[in-house]
Amino acid sequence: MKQTIETLILQAVDTLKANGDLDINTLPAVTIERSRDAQHGDFATNLALILAKTAKTNPRQLAEKILAALPAHDAVTKVELAGPGFINFFINPAAQYAIINTIHEQGRDFGLSTIGAGKKVQVEFVSANPTGPLHVGHGRGAAYGSVVADLLQAAGFDVEREYYVNDAGRQMDILATSVWLRYLEECGEVFVFPSNGYRGDYVRDIAAKIHKNSATAYHQPIAAVLDNIPADEPQGGDKELHIDALIDRAKTLLGLENYRAVFQVGLHDILEDIKADLSEFGVNYQHWFSEQQLVDDGSVEKALNRLRDGGHLYEKDGATWFASSELGDEKDRVVVRENGQYTYFASDIAYHHHKLERGFDQLIDVWGADHHGYIPRVRAAMRALGADDSKLTVLLVQFATLWRDGVKQQMGTRSGNFITLRQLRNEVGKDAARFFYAMRRSEQHMDFDLNLAVSKTNENPVFYVQYAYARVCSVLRQLDEKGFQRNLQLGMDNLTLLSAEHEIALLGTLARYAEALEKAALQHEPHLLINYLRDLAHEFHTYYNAHQFLVEDAPLRDARLNLVCAVKQVLANGLGLLNITTPETM
RNA sequence: GGGGUUAUAGCUCAGCUGGAUAGAGCAUCGGCCUUCUAAGCCGAGGGUCGCAGGUUCGAAUCCUGCUAAUCCCGCCA
Numbered sequence: 001m002k003q004t005i006e007t008l009i010l011q012a013v014d015t016l017k018a019n020g021d022l023d024i025n026t027l028p029a030v031t032i033e034r035s036r037d038a039q040h041g042d043f044a045t046n047l048a049l050i051l052a053k054t055a056k057t058n059p060r061q062l063a064e065k066i067l068a069a070l071p072a073h074d075a076v077t078k079v080e081l082a083g084p085g086f087i088n089f090f091i092n093p094a095a096q097y098a099i100i101n102t103i104h105e106q107g108r109d110f111g112l113s114t115i116g117a118g119k120k121v122q123v124e125f126v127s128a129n130p131t132g133p134l135h136v137g138h139g140r141g142a143a144y145g146s147v148v149a150d151l152l153q154a155a156g157f158d159v160e161r162e163y164y165v166n167d168a169g170r171q172m173d174i175l176a177t178s179v180w181l182r183y184l185e186e187c188g189e190v191f192v193f194p195s196n197g198y199r200g201d202y203v204r205d206i207a208a209k210i211h212k213n214s215a216t217a218y219h220q221p222i223a224a225v226l227d228n229i230p231a232d233e234p235q236g237g238d239k240e241l242h243i244d245a246l247i248d249r250a251k252t253l254l255g256l257e258n259y260r261a262v263f264q265v266g267l268h269d270i271l272e273d274i275k276a277d278l279s280e281f282g283v284n285y286q287h288w289f290s291e292q293q294l295v296d297d298g299s300v301e302k303a304l305n306r307l308r309d310g311g312h313l314y315e316k317d318g319a320t321w322f323a324s325s326e327l328g329d330e331k332d333r334v335v336v337r338e339n340g341q342y343t344y345f346a347s348d349i350a351y352h353h354h355k356l357e358r359g360f361d362q363l364i365d366v367w368g369a370d371h372h373g374y375i376p377r378v379r380a381a382m383r384a385l386g387a388d389d390s391k392l393t394v395l396l397v398q399f400a401t402l403w404r405d406g407v408k409q410q411m412g413t414r415s416g417n418f419i420t421l422r423q424l425r426n427e428v429g430k431d432a433a434r435f436f437y438a439m440r441r442s443e444q445h446m447d448f449d450l451n452l453a454v455s456k457t458n459e460n461p462v463f464y465v466q467y468a469y470a471r472v473c474s475v476l477r478q479l480d481e482k483g484f485q486r487n488l489q490l491g492m493d494n495l496t497l498l499s500a501e502h503e504i505a506l507l508g509t510l511a512r513y514a515e516a517l518e519k520a521a522l523q524h525e526p527h528l529l530i531n532y533l534r535d536l537a538h539e540f541h542t543y544y545n546a547h548q549f550l551v552e553d554a555p556l557r558d559a560r561l562n563l564v565c566a567v568k569q570v571l572a573n574g575l576g577l578l579n580i581t582t583p584e585t586m
Numbered sequence: 587g588g589g590g591u592u593a594u595a596g597c598u599c600a601g602c603u604g605g606a607u608a609g610a611g612c613a614u615c616g617g618c619c620u621u622c623u624a625a626g627c628c629g630a631g632g633g634u635c636g637c638a639g640g641u642u643c644g645a646a647u648c649c650u651g652c653u654a655a656u657c658c659c660g661c662c663a
Contacts, residue, residue: 542627
């Protein structure tokens with residue numbers, strides 16, 4: 001319909017140009033918007049207001065000329081000049097009835113778009129360090145990233161979802177050492193646990209499991225472990241030096257093979273927990289990509305060599321630096337430390353290099369907003385690798401601030417004092433959690449009030465949308481009980497009976513679904529889809545209260561049922577995309 | 587000090603690639619269940635869109651400055 005109007009307008013403009021009534025060389029993009037107010041018709045364009053400046057005329061006069069030159073069309077019943085120079089289009093309701101047939105025919109596919117044209121897009125999200133269970137902060141990235149991926153797929157992109165597993169590096173060594181120390185406690189040793197170790201109960205669980213399966217195979221007397229270790233912070237020392245010394249001691253006493261064994265049990269158990277957690281949350285991946293693999297298979301070396309060949313690396317203070325400041329970063333970055341170890345950034349360069357080589361047209365990284373300063377250096381790396389950095393889109397998700405009993409909650413993984421995503425799901429359910437997370441713009445700071453989420457579950461807006469769906473299902477169930485038989489064709493033949501204000505409004509909203517979906521996908525803004533579904537649910541509830549569907553008049557009844565079933569289908573499609581269930585009874 | 591994000595109703599947030607009277611939910615107040623599910627509907631009150639300038643036919647939206655909140659600025663990841 002939008003395109004029809006655009007064609008009409010372009011024809012009018014051409015006529016005016018031919019007549020010499022309009023003196024312009026280039027036509028700005030014609031914007032046609034759905035009118036918010038029904039008094040302003042169904043669609044409106046501000047073309048005359050925009051053109052007035054370049055054509056140097058009064059906008060209203062120009063609008064009148066356009067109006068006069070506008071060809072007639074069956075679907076357009078009335079065109080009006082309004083306000084400072086808007087042109088309002090009133091659409092023939094009959095033309096809008098077709099949407100019900102379309103929805104019925106396309107079913108689950110209704111609303112899907114081909115605008116993505118099969119372009120390969122990779123969405124990488126969550127990618128939390130496997131040092132502990134996911135907490136509610138990760139939940140937002142999980143919900144947001146997965147919906148963005150699903151939306152892009154619905155918009156016709158070829159989407160791959162990936163989780164980058166940071167299974168290399170110091171954090172994992174701290175985890176492995178924490179597990180081992182808890183294991184020593186299982187063996188009966190008594191000592192003060194390092195302040196910088198992972199203190200969560202899940203570490204004890206893993207340690208207990210190792211103790212159960214391997215008894216005392218990894219046991220070392222605590223005196224040998226702590227011998228000559230620098231003091232921890234609470235004892236007046238440095239917590240970083242303390243934990244690093246313990247890591248080295250663990251490797252020495254256990255031997256590399258046994259150390260790896262403990263390490264792998266910790267990594268495996270936590271990763272399996274994360275996978276199960278996300279899966280239960282409706283978040284699924286095509287790939288779990290290991291950072292360690294990049295190191296092992298030489299990808300990091302390969303990427304760094306490429307940078308070196310391009311003259312982007314130099315040595316200073318015993319370390320190897322990447323001259324990222326020459327490519328837009330604020331300063332140069334270390335890629336190989338003085339001690340010979342790669343930095344996290346080095347593997348990240350290799351990781352993005354690897355992504356590029358896999359042939360994606362577009363890379364989307366979903367990061368926590370605290371990583372925003374990291375963007376310029378990754379872009380610099382991509383350019384240094386000879387790639388087009390516009391292929392990379394980084395979507396930042398602001399952290400949710402968690403409140404309980406009016407008190408801000410801490411969310412440190414290290415302290416073990418945090419609320420897990422699993423706890424949240426158990427408390428409010430998958431549907432409400434997903435809906436709640438995706439409801440807000442990702443750049444918006446979010447206050448997550450746990451008391452509200454738990455105690456006022458019934459007021460969560462997700463139920464409002466689900467309730468609309470359940471109501472349609474209920475109507476369909478009542479059909480039999482009332483002794484009616486639905487006749488689909490009779491309804492389709494009598495759609496013009498749907499002339500009530502609420503019915504016309506619903507038709508317009510149904511027709512808007514595909515646009516809402518496409519916009520949400522292209523702008524990476526899931527909340528636009530949620531807003532749409534809330535609008536649709538609201539209009540349905542209003543309609544439901546204003547009119548009886550199961551009336552004696554069969555043609556009217558079947559027409560209304562067809563409309564209501566179209567609503568049901570669109571609700572199902574939208575909620576399905578969000579991976580939120582559609583209960584038939586509530 | 588530099589940078590990112592945010593600031594809209596009592597609360598939580600939409601609206602932001604400039605458009606017509608700034609919206610929703612919750613909360614408050616008043617109506618609607620012998621009739622398809624009241625987890626719903628209808629109505630009322632509630633706003634100097636953080637502040638000050640600027641751009642123009644028109645600014646919550648764009649620009650500049652300021653204020654406040656928050657995050658980042660490591661040879662950690």
